[in-house]
Amino acid sequence: MAVLPIRPTPFFENKNQAFWNLQLAGWGGATLLRAMSALANDLPPDRLVINLISTITGFSISLLLAVTYNRLIRQKPLVTWGATTVVLAIATGIYAFIDSWVLEVAGGATSQNFAKLFIGIYFFNLTLLGAWSALYYAINFFLQVEEQADRLERLEAQATSAQLAMLRYQLNPHFLFNTLNSISTLVLLKQSETANAMLTRLSSFLRHTLVTQPGGKVTVEQEVETLQLYLGIEQMRFEERLRSTFRIEPEAAKAQLPAMLLQPLVENAIKYGVSPQEEGAEISIAAQVVGPRLRVTVSDTGPGMTMNNTEDGLPAVRPSRARRDSTGVGLTNIRDRLAQAYGEEHRFEIRSPESGGFSVLIELPFETEEGEALSREQAPGAQVEPVKKPAARPALTPSPTPPKAHQAS
Numbered sequence: 001m002a003v004l005p006i007r008p009t010p011f012f013e014n015k016n017q018a019f020w021n022l023q024l025a026g027w028g029g030a031t032l033l034r035a036m037s038a039l040a041n042d043l044p045p046d047r048l049v050i051n052l053i054s055t056i057t058g059f060s061i062s063l064l065l066a067v068t069y070n071r072l073i074r075q076k077p078l079v080t081w082g083a084t085t086v087v088l089a090i091a092t093g094i095y096a097f098i099d100s101w102v103l104e105v106a107g108g109a110t111s112q113n114f115a116k117l118f119i120g121i122y123f124f125n126l127t128l129l130g131a132w133s134a135l136y137y138a139i140n141f142f143l144q145v146e147e148q149a150d151r152l153e154r155l156e157a158q159a160t161s162a163q164l165a166m167l168r169y170q171l172n173p174h175f176l177f178n179t180l181n182s183i184s185t186l187v188l189l190k191q192s193e194t195a196n197a198m199l200t201r202l203s204s205f206l207r208h209t210l211v212t213q214p215g216g217k218v219t220v221e222q223e224v225e226t227l228q229l230y231l232g233i234e235q236m237r238f239e240e241r242l243r244s245t246f247r248i249e250p251e252a253a254k255a256q257l258p259a260m261l262l263q264p265l266v267e268n269a270i271k272y273g274v275s276p277q278e279e280g281a282e283i284s285i286a287a288q289v290v291g292p293r294l295r296v297t298v299s300d301t302g303p304g305m306t307m308n309n310t311e312d313g314l315p316a317v318r319p320s321r322a323r324r325d326s327t328g329v330g331l332t333n334i335r336d337r338l339a340q341a342y343g344e345e346h347r348f349e350i351r352s353p354e355s356g357g358f359s360v361l362i363e364l365p366f367e368t369e370e371g372e373a374l375s376r377e378q379a380p381g382a383q384v385e386p387v388k389k390p391a392a393r394p395a396l397t398p399s400p401t402p403p404k405a406h407q408a409s
Contacts, residue, residue: 096122205229241280252287273302299359
């Protein structure tokens with residue numbers, strides 16, 4: 001037989017029920033305290049009835065105060081506190097008058113000392129109703145602050161979700177334009193099979209980009225499938241100039257990361273690594289588990305970049321200003337998405353050695369699809385070697401005559 005987990009309910013989740021619970025508990029406690037005091041002082045039994053009447057009177061007056069305070073609490077502070085003082089003084093006077101009259105009727109006081117009795121009871125009831133009023137305002141101000149905090153948290157969550165969606169759906173229109181233009185060219189050349197294959201891959205890729213919820217996560221294996229579809233489309237454009245390799249550890253394939261996180265990196269590698277060079281370049285995607293973290297590296301054997309120039313805390317995208325026509329899908333996009341999803345619990349590092357090439361290293365907390373974080377830790381002093389960039393293929397051997405310089409335009 002399955003046992004349902006017991007989930008505690010917040011006390012103020014139902015405000016009306018919480019109010020009545022506090023009312024009954026507070027005035028019940030006051031009645032009990034008065035009854036114990038009467039018994040301890042050997043007062044006659046009829047004093048218990050008088051105390052009960054006083055409690056009922058105070059309970060009823062407090063309900064009227066609650067209705068009044070509920071309207072005053074929405075006013076300006078000066079109006080709220082000024083009106084509360086006046087209302088409390090009047091309510092205490094009514095409460096003290098009723099208590100004094102009951103005592104006089106019960107024979108506990110005479111008309112000569114009614115005024116003294118009224119004054120004494122007035123200050124006692126003022127303490128009682130004053131404490132009740134202070135507790136009422138304190139609880140309601142606390143609830144207002146909590147509501148504002150919850151509202152702010154919801155707004156921040158909506159803003160974060162909207163920002164993640166915006167960043168995720170910022171596909172480069174040049175990629176779509178070039179792909180559709182290539183398909184159109186193939187159709188004009190009557191290469192229908194190739195055009196159909198390219199269109200099918202584009203459709204599958206776009207389906208992958210839209211199937212995941214904004215801000216959602218996918219496994220590394222699913223992200224690799226999306227990259228393979230994307231690279232398959234670009235492969236039909238660049239042919240042998242574009243070469244790609246994947247090195248994904250089995251354990252890392254199960255890890256989760258934000259959807260479409262790596263596609264902008266691969267797109268940059270094609271745009272600034274493969275396209276400017278006549279011989280093209282090789283793009284490598286590697287993923288491994290390092291201690292309790294997932295490490296992903298995207299690298300290419302392109303011309304690299306100058307690390308001196310920076311934009312928004314990041315190096316300039318690639319070597320030539322003339323080629324800086326990016327639509328915003330790039331390093332800044334990735335950095336912002338990582339900051340939104342992981343805060344300080346991530347690492348984003350750019351490497352571009354003088355010998356050429358370009359790589360981006362990303363480290364995230366290792367999480368599986370079930371949301372269980374990896375708990376293992378590295379041994380003290382143990383060093384984990386970073387993912388090494390694969391060597392350039394022999395096909396890149398220069399010909400006797402130097403290739404034409406492919407300058408960015």
